[in-house]
Amino acid sequence: MKLNRRTVVAGALAAPFLARPGFGQAKGSVLRVIPHADLKNIDPIWTTAYISRNHGYMVYDALFAMDGSLKPQPQMVDKWETSADGKTWTFVLRDGLSFHDGKPVTAADCAASLVRWGKRDAMGQLMFTAVDTVSGRDAKTLEIKLTRPYGLLIDSIAKISSNVPFIMPKAIAETDPFKQIESAVGSGPFIFRKEQWVPGSKVVYEKFKDYVPRKEATSGAAGAKLAKVDRVEWLYIPDPTTCMNALMSGEVDYYEQVPGDLAPILAKAPGVKIEVLDPIGSQGMMRFNHLVGPTNNPLVRRAIMHAVNQKEVLAAAVGNPDYYHECESIYPCGSPLETKAGADLVFPPSIDAAKKLLKEAGYKGEKTVILQPTDIPVSSAFALVVGKACRDIGMNVDVQAMDWSSITSRRAKKDPVDQGGWNMFPTWWIGGDLLNPLSNASLVADPTKAWPGWPTDQKLEDLRAAFAAANGIDAQKKAAADVQRRSIEIGTAVNLGIFFVPVGYRDNVKGMIPSPVQFFWNMEKVSA
Amino acid sequence: MLTFILKRALSTIPVMGVVALTVFLLLRLSPGDPASVIAGDYATAEQIAKIRTQLGLDQPIFIQFAHWLGDLMRGDLGVSIFSNLPVTTLIGQRIEPTLMLALTTIVFSVVVAVPLGVLAAWKAHTWVDRAVMVFAVVGFSVPVFVMGYFLIYGFALGLHWFPVQGYRSPFSEPGQFVSHITLPTLALSAIYIALIARITRASVLEVLEEDYIRTARAKGQAEIKVLLRHALGNAAVPIVTVIGLGVAFLIGGVVVTESVFNIPGLGRLVVDAILKRDYPIIQGLILFFSFLYIALNLVIDIAYTVLDPRIRY
Structure with missing residues (x-):
């Protein structure tokens, strides 16, 4: 193309308006995700909606969690024991756990959270038929006393899907379980930015810098939860074709649920990968x-x-x-x-x-x-x-x-x-x-x-x-x-x-975790 | 004129009252229950009943209506059942993208369609006229989502001139606003350009047959002056009517464009709310849309008096 003065001037005038992937968006390590649904409410105990559960995994932590083989593993718990008659369980919290407001996580927070969960979740309700008391013996020791031995106690509090017994501050966990909580203060790897939440459009999470991950390798919902990006943005896009186009153009990094009919197109698109992460479907x-x-x-x-x-x-x-x-x-x-x-x-x-x-x-x-x-x-x-x-x-x-x-x-x-x-x-x-x-x-x-x-x-x-x-x-x-x-x-x-519903992502996104549930820790964007 | 405006403003009160009552009753009498949606699949009937009580949905309909009306009188449109956020906040978050899209679309449509219509009338029954009318038929016939995807494939994915989706505010990122709003505006404008061009052509064509146009030409006035000053000026009333109604339809009817281009506007908000039976949002938005329709009609009526001095209220 021949460059002359008119072309240069036209180009200079047009430059601010032309689109380039990521242009005009926040700099730094930002993972832009199209979630499977719009986050309509932020209380993962009040509703069983999967999107609220996924929000819960971003913001909160849980006492136990299912690993990649769907076996329960300790998460916030360091060690635990049960009495000889199987009726008293004690759990000691691991060191360094704190909420996003800086306050330490205590056994009293855990007790209140379990009680609220037990009033809404089906497995929780069943478990609580065998529970006498749930209390904090001291700041770091949670005690559950049962009226009869209950073989599925750990499986219940490690459940992977809705409702997950996420741990909230006691004051929030004491909210009526049939009423929504109003703030999302957790102790998980990401902080929810409520002021930036636009229902139907955008949810923003920022890395919780004081989160202390476990030492074990990441596996399913268990192990180390390493927030490898500074910010995760959920950009809800209702139209699947628009989702596909946004991923192909590089305007988003990750598409959580690719419809089967669009998967072959995305599989052939340059710079895009398709993969099934859910091992059981x-x-x-x-x-x-x-x-x-x-x-x-x-x-x-x-x-x-x-x-x-x-x-x-x-x-x-x-x-x-x-x-x-x-x-x-x-x-x-x-x-x-x-x-x-x-x-x-x-x-x-x-x-x-x-x-x-x-x-x-x-x-x-x-x-x-x-x-x-x-x-x-x-x-x-x-x-x-x-x-x-x-x-x-x-x-x-x-x-x-x-x-x-x-x-x-x-x-x-x-x-x-x-x-x-x-x-x-x-x-x-x-x-x-x-x-x-x-x-x-x-x-x-x-x-x-x-x-x-x-x-x-x-x-x-x-x-x-x-x-x-x-x-x-x-x-x-x-x-x-x-x-x-x-x-x-x-x-x-x-x-x-x-x-199975595959995920679609740009080829510079790494660290996805195979699991029935979508997690965003461990994920990162690497330079090409 | 002032009396007319006051009268019209006061007449909105009973109209809004009827709209409020109709919307409220229609929603309550149509199938669907937000409590069941919230409760999820594991909930027992007892749990669903508790949620209904929490939401006040177990009360008789007239009491629910009285509560809502009472809040309405205080300017409170209620709180979303699902997000727990005030409906006014949600409308506030979504109104700018919709208004901006409506504004750019109507401005672009008028700028393109009025000259095209005048041109078609001036060159009536020639190839120019037929070309404009063919364009109008195409504009009417191609659904907005087809036009949208066509533009995305051509200009976003193919040439990379524009982004595929999203919205940026003109107040914080003016350059990005233009970049993001261009394709949705083009997609949505096609039908309005077609509509306004046809009406302009018909109106101007009718006026061009009038005696005063012949007189103007006989006086030796330039053709451009005859067309713009005498013909278009006198043909303006039906054109303004169509433009005004177009703005009203745009604000309430941009849902497809908002979905295709992922613009977080009011159209999507109302569709999402209907699918979830989020009653306060649906009620608030329909009232809001009704108010806009009434206000726009008032503006159109006032515009008539400016454009045609014979019209007086």
Whole structure:
């Protein structure tokens, strides 16, 4: 190009307006992330939203945490012991723990935090049925006294997904658990900058310079939490194509959940990498209503479970076979309690066997209502494919389209289908939520406490209680297998298989942690 | 005139009252429950009930309405159920990007569309006229998100002239503001350029047939003066009406552009709130939009009197 005076002047005038990656943005080590959702509230105990849980991991620390093999490891705790009768547990906090306001973390803070968590979280509530008192014996020693031995105490307080028992200052932790906390003062590796929070757009975290990481290597939620960037910005972008374009242009560094259809494009884009970090994936589920016909008939439920082909469901919902696989276990395949117990009742899928079961059930063409959440593409596809499977075996199916918020209120209805009731709704859970019979909401079979669907089965409840009391991994595996067999017998939900959501990132981003949950410590941006 | 303005200002009160009541009732009677969304999948019916109580959603609808109206009278639009932040704060955070996008779009549209429309009318039934009308049809027909992605692929990812997404404030980063607002403005302007150009053409064409235009030409006035002073001046009322309505539609209807270019404006705020059933935000924003519509209509009515001295209230 020939340079003349006019070109130079035009270039000089245009220069401030031209875009370059990162131009006009804060200097220094800033990790710009597109999170999977918008952070709408900052209380990870008040809500089970995954994005609030991820916020919790940035800001707070926990007593124990799951490592990369999904085994509990001490995190804020230095050492711990249990009494000979298994009813008194003492935990000594490690040195150097302090909150973002500079105050030291005490056992009283931990006790108040556990109590609040125990009032909201399902595993916490169960654990607290065995808890007599939780108190600080001294500033650094937490004591939990039980009314009976509880084998899953450590597993419960080490749980990896919502609600995680994050430790907050006592004054904040004493907030009514049904009311949101107003400030996010934690002792985790990053400080939340509330004044810079723009809901629907931007969340800012800054490195907590006084955080004392553990000495052990980083592993899952456990080990050293090393904040390697000065600042992490969550830039919520609702449109997936815009997310993809922003990553390709280098305006963001990391895209937490890349939709399956965009992954091949990003995989070929220069300077961008695609990877699955979640070792166990997420599990699809079609929940039955046990109170309303025709799904109040166990044989009808079993027939539907037999008719559904996970491969067809996942092909429609996810598309790319690299990102899904079939799994006959209700505990995610690859997780410690994976089992095939009872799977032969409904696997392999068979339309003929399902038709036979439906005939045995005495099904006479009653309308079957499936709720379809059109604003959640994966779940929406689940509803359509399961609906087709039901039609294939001769059922009269009515798939009703609505948004997820409508489903959350509609599914609470216990009325018959012609009065606004329902028979099935689809959803999915990250594997970290389904690791055991206590954290898996679909397995609660006490109708006063159950998730919508309301199965009533004392045997399943007894088996879950037996799991809670089981000591050691072998006993837990056996108890978990018994629970699975019973859950398939009574048909709590259709298992729709496992799918994975890859992350996308610029090739100068390093240090991602393989885990069912997204963490941002250990991540850094290196020079090319 | 002052009496007219006062009367119109007072008439907004019952209109806003009806809007407030309608919005409130529609939201409460439509399916969806924020307490269930908040409680999550593990919650028991008892826990959901506790959250409903905390949020005041267990009270009879008329009591909820009375509380909301009472707060409204004090200028308090309430607090978001999910973020716990005041609705006024949330609107304050989001209003600038939306207003700026609306402003740049309408200014750009007017600057391009009015001359195009006048040109098309002046050269009516020639290739120039047809070219402008073809452009107008294309502008109407291409959805804004298609236009947006087309511009992004061409000018952001291809030529790297502009960023893909985001917003910067003109008050703190004027250069970056221009860089970030250019593509959204171009994408959103297409339809308004088409609309305003067509209306301008039709209005000017009608005026060009009038006796006073013939008289002006007979007096030997320059054609440009005839067009701009006599024709455009007298054709201005319908054009201003369309521009005014365009501004009103822009403020309430930029959600697609805001999504494609990731502009954190009011359109996205209202869509997010509807999906989550965040009642205070939805109510506050719809009231706000209604107020804007009424205010803009008033401004348009006043503009008529300036543009056409025959109009008096």
